[in-house]
Amino acid sequence: AGMNETAIENFVCVIFNVSFMNCTWHVDRTASGDTQYFLYWKTSGKEDFKECQNYIKDDFERHRGCRFQNVMIENKRAYFLVNGSRSGQNIQVLIINNCIFNYIIVEKLTPPLNVTVNCTEASHRCEIKWQPPRTSHVKRHTCFKYEIDIENK
Numbered sequence: 001a002g003m004n005e006t007a008i009e010n011f012v013c014v015i016f017n018v019s020f021m022n023c024t025w026h027v028d029r030t031a032s033g034d035t036q037y038f039l040y041w042k043t044s045g046k047e048d049f050k051e052c053q054n055y056i057k058d059d060f061e062r063h064r065g066c067r068f069q070n071v072m073i074e075n076k077r078a079y080f081l082v083n084g085s086r087s088g089q090n091i092q093v094l095i096i097n098n099c100i101f102n103y104i105i106v107e108k109l110t111p112p113l114n115v116t117v118n119c120t121e122a123s124h125r126c127e128i129k130w131q132p133p134r135t136s137h138v139k140r141h142t143c144f145k146y147e148i149d150i151e152n153k
Contacts, residue, residue: 008037008082008094015071015107018134024056024065025082025094035091037063037084043073049081073136078105109133112146126150 013023023039040049052066082094096104112130119126128148132141 011080011082011094011096011104013078013080013105015073015105015136017110018136019069019071021068021071021105022056022065023052023068023080027058027062027064031062032086033060033062035062035084035086037082039063039066040081040083041068042079043077045079049079071136073105080104107136109135 008025008027011023011025013021015021023041025037027035027037039052039055041052042049052063052068054067054069055063056065056067058064080094080096084091110133112133115128115130117126117128130146132144
């Protein structure tokens with residue numbers, strides 16, 4: 001939505017280290033330098049939108065994203081609103097309501113925890129064990145698939 005010359009594209013949020021989230025977007029190249037963007041979000045339809053407190057800015061000091069801390073998205077849904085202003089006039093840029101987790105939010109997982117390796121020379125075998133990585137939303141450990149890269153030294 002919004003006027004063509006104020007549109008944003010490629011809105012995406014990345015969760016990392018379990019509770020940090022960066023949301024970013026690209027600004028249409030025809031947007032004037034005085035166009036400013038504001039991001040609001042919530043994790044429930046019942047709560048009020050909260051504005052970003054830590055914006056990522058471009059060379060024109062336009063907001064191009066936001067850094068969030070202590071993020072909890074337990075119900076796998078989030079609601080986003082990006083709006084803005086140009087020359088003092090309010091513009092509505094993008095609303096993403098009822099966003100399902102895998103649609104617009106990506107999580108970069110931490111490495112598996114407590115990795116142990118026990119090798120026996122006699123059998124030429126190794127046993128490798130680990131615990132699933134910490135995550136902001138996945139509760140079932142069967143959701144994970146692992147790949148092991150073994151190098152001889």
